[in-house]
Amino acid sequence: MSATGINWFKYSSPQAFHPLAGRMIPWFAAAAVGLIAVGLYVGFFIAPTDVTQGDAYRIIFVHVPAAWMSMFLYVIMAIWAGIGLGLNARPSFMMAQAIAPTGAMFTFLALFTGSMWGKPTWGAWWVWDARLTSELILLFQYIGIILLRSSIDDLRRADRASAVLALVGVINVPIIYFSVRWWNTLHQGASVSITAAPTMAGTMVTAMLVMMAGFWMYSIAVTLARVRCVIVERERQPAWGKQASIPDVAEAR
Amino acid sequence: MQWGSLAEFFAMGGYGLYVWSSFGATALCMGGEVLAVWRRHAAAGNRDGL
Numbered sequence: 672m673s674a675t676g677i678n679w680f681k682y683s684s685p686q687a688f689h690p691l692a693g694r695m696i697p698w699f700a701a702a703a704v705g706l707i708a709v710g711l712y713v714g715f716f717i718a719p720t721d722v723t724q725g726d727a728y729r730i731i732f733v734h735v736p737a738a739w740m741s742m743f744l745y746v747i748m749a750i751w752a753g754i755g756l757g758l759n760a761r762p763s764f765m766m767a768q769a770i771a772p773t774g775a776m777f778t779f780l781a782l783f784t785g786s787m788w789g790k791p792t793w794g795a796w797w798v799w800d801a802r803l804t805s806e807l808i809l810l811f812q813y814i815g816i817i818l819l820r821s822s823i824d825d826l827r828r829a830d831r832a833s834a835v836l837a838l839v840g841v842i843n844v845p846i847i848y849f850s851v852r853w854w855n856t857l858h859q860g861a862s863v864s865i866t867a868a869p870t871m872a873g874t875m876v877t878a879m880l881v882m883m884a885g886f887w888m889y890s891i892a893v894t895l896a897r898v899r900c901v902i903v904e905r906e907r908q909p910a911w912g913k914q915a916s917i918p919d920v921a922e923a924r
Numbered sequence: 925m926q927w928g929s930l931a932e933f934f935a936m937g938g939y940g941l942y943v944w945s946s947f948g949a950t951a952l953c954m955g956g957e958v959l960a961v962w963r964r965h966a967a968a969g970n971r972d973g974l
Contacts, residue, residue: 715933720926726937733950776953784946791942889954896961903968 685762685902692895699892706885714878721875728875730788735862736883738781740890741809742844744774748816749841752834764830765905767837768820769898773890775813782806793857801850802858805843812840826905 682688714732721728748770755763785803786796797803816833823829846853851860862871862879871879927933936943 716927720937725939727939727942729936729943730946733946737950773957776957780950780953783949787942787946787949791939893957893961896965900961900964900968907968 683760683762685765685906688762689899689902692899696892696895699888699895703885703888703892706881706888710878710882710885713874713881718874718878719872724792727788727791730784731862731875732878732882734781734784734788735879736886737777737784738806739883740886741774741778741781741806742847743887744770744777744890745809745813745837745844746841748774749837752837755830756834756838761830761905764834765898765901766894767834768830769894769901770890771813771817771820771837772897773893775810775817777886777890778806778810778813782810798857800857801854802847802856805847805850809843809847812836812843816840 682691710732714729718729720726748767751763751767751770754760755767782803785806789798790796816836819836820829820833823832850856851858862876934940934944
């Protein structure tokens, strides 16, 4: 028992986690809407026009947060997959399953907005640069994990197979992150890092970081909403003989 | 604020097409995902709201 008196293990059961997730979603959703609104305001009305790139640079206010989320979400998905494999915990696999589509979407957006920035700035929609190529591979990894899961009927085998694929693929995340240092890429280096001063004006960094926080809150809200769907869909397996709802199953146990 | 008029804002210094495609695609994807999860939620038969 923890010192706070809350039995956290209680929430490791899907039946207990389902209503808890439901109560958390509105807060994360509200935070997401607020932060994104502030981020857009600062990004479009306060941040100045860039001297060299003109207003095309404003694309980074969605591009950088989307690219970061694509990598963060992959790592978090892999961690849940690892916990699931290690502890044989169903809710962990459900979390991994719920994160994958959002991660895939942000990977697509990072590539799409990057190409929208590349055309006016580099003069090319796409180049086979280490950063761009490794990010494209990340998109294929997400798609592969989602397809592998949906191709296996046995849920336990689907969980384990997609978890192994997610864990093996995590090696690509540091490759994406360090690609701009390891290889001579057309893609520029990090604009913001923990060890060095930002290479952009203060308001530009502010807009980007606020959008980043907003995308985090969005990802948490949408993942929690999806994991609730997954819980209900899975608990309604034909083994129970009738279409059992979560409260019914909780009572039966 | 660096925008003299609404037209200037939408033009984005000549990069309007690229800037608005990026933000538009992002809005469509995120909005579409919320809608998809909402419908899945309803189809799954959750009794309470999202």
